[in-house]
Amino acid sequence: MYQRLIPRIDVKDGQLVKGMQLEGLRNLGEASEFVKYYYDSGADEILYVDAVASLYGRNSLIDEIKKISKDVFIPLIVTGGIRNMMDIENVLKSGADKIGINSAAIKNPNLIKEAAKEFGSSTIVVSIEAKKVNEKIYNAFIDCGRDDSGLNVVDWINIAQQNGAGEILITSIDKDGCCKGFEVNLIQQIEKICNIPLIYSGGINSLENFKNITEFQIEAIAVGSALHYNAKQLLKKNKTTHYINLPKKLVPFNLKEAKKLIQ
Numbered sequence: 124m125y126q127r128l129i130p131r132i133d134v135k136d137g138q139l140v141k142g143m144q145l146e147g148l149r150n151l152g153e154a155s156e157f158v159k160y161y162y163d164s165g166a167d168e169i170l171y172v173d174a175v176a177s178l179y180g181r182n183s184l185i186d187e188i189k190k191i192s193k194d195v196f197i198p199l200i201v202t203g204g205i206r207n208m209m210d211i212e213n214v215l216k217s218g219a220d221k222i223g224i225n226s227a228a229i230k231n232p233n234l235i236k237e238a239a240k241e242f243g244s245s246t247i248v249v250s251i252e253a254k255k256v257n258e259k260i261y262n263a264f265i266d267c268g269r270d271d272s273g274l275n276v277v278d279w280i281n282i283a284q285q286n287g288a289g290e291i292l293i294t295s296i297d298k299d300g301c302c303k304g305f306e307v308n309l310i311q312q313i314e315k316i317c318n319i320p321l322i323y324s325g326g327i328n329s330l331e332n333f334k335n336i337t338e339f340q341i342e343a344i345a346v347g348s349a350l351h352y353n354a355k356q357l358l359k360k361n362k363t364t365h366y367i368n369l370p371k372k373l374v375p376f377n378l379k380e381a382k383k384l385i386q
Contacts, residue, residue: 126385127167127343128378129200130350131324132158133174137187140174141300141348151351155191160354162195164378169195170292170324170345171219173203174267185217192218202250202292211238215246223250223292226265229272229279232286239287247290248322249283251276253309254296261309268296276309280317290320292345298326300348302373305336314340329374334384346381353377 132154133140139154151157158169171191173184188201201214202223211222222242228235228249238247252264253276261276272279280291293313295306305326314321317340324345327333336344353375 126337126341127322128382128385129168129170129322129343129345130157130161130166130378131170131172131345131347133172133347134184134187135174139351141351155187157351157354158191158195161350161378162197165382166197166378168198168200168343170200170202170223170322172223173201185213188214188217188219200248200292202248207234208237208241211242215242221246221248221290223248225250225252228283229263229265229274232282235283235286235288239289244287244289247288248292249280249288249290250292250294251279251283252294252296253306255306255309259308261312264296268299277312277316280313284317284319288319290322290342291317292322292324294345295323295325299324301326302328302348304328304332310336310339310341330376330380330384331374333376333381337385344385348373349375350378350381351375 134154137154139151139157141149141151161169171184184201192199198220199218200221200223201219205211205214205222205224206227214222224234235247235249252268253261254264256262263272263274263276263279264270265272283291295309298306303326310323320342322343322345323341327346327349329349352373
């Protein structure tokens with residue numbers, strides 16, 4: 124199965140940021156430069172995340188989406204702070220191809236149904252921030268991974284599917300930015316019940332780790348740090364193989380290397 128490779132661009136004030144478990148955001152540079160680099164390198168899609176939108180109750184990406192969509196001609200998934208039908212319409216009109224909704228969908232699952240009916244189910248991605256609450260159970264969290272919704276991830280995926288979601292984006296909070304590999308137990312639980320395309324994000328830390336995840340029934344893989352730290356050096360035109368302040372256990376790789384493993 125061909126798996127799409129999707130660079131994950133977490134954005135704050137136009138800057139690409141990366142944190143750990145969705146917190147402690149670190150500035151890596153101008154987000155639009157990374158987007159253009161990944162587009163030129165052959166990314167299948169771009170996942171563009173407003174990293175603080177839900178926290179502050181707003182979406183601030185409209186102008187940025189308009190800017191990057193003029194030069195990037197692959198599907199653009201935008202998520203973060205999208206609360207209602209008007210937000211969805213505005214973001215789509217600005218140049219996004221798909222919309223990711225998390226907190227608003229959990230608070231009002233009917234939003235998924237309304238949006239799928241109005242804009243088409245293939246446009247609606249339900250974004251789930253999953254965190255382990257005991258040895259076997261993962262719950263869906265809201266507001267940038269800060270609050271437990273009380274909903275079991277498996278139950279929530281079933282509800283999202285029934286309401287017309289076109290895709291599921293699952294982010295492991297426990298693994299995000301930690302560079303410790305992907306969350307195997309979480310993937311094994313959800314791949315059995317997810318009947319729509321599944322995008323996984325969280326913890327991929329090396330090319331070998333990336334290769335292993337292709338064994339699961341996942342249609343797309345969203346990658347952040349392992350791509351960004353390699354791209355950062357190239358964008359700086361720095362030919363050294365040394366990476367300043369590189370997170371432990373992270374082995375950066377480039378997008379073209381990764382794509383060879385999934386085609």
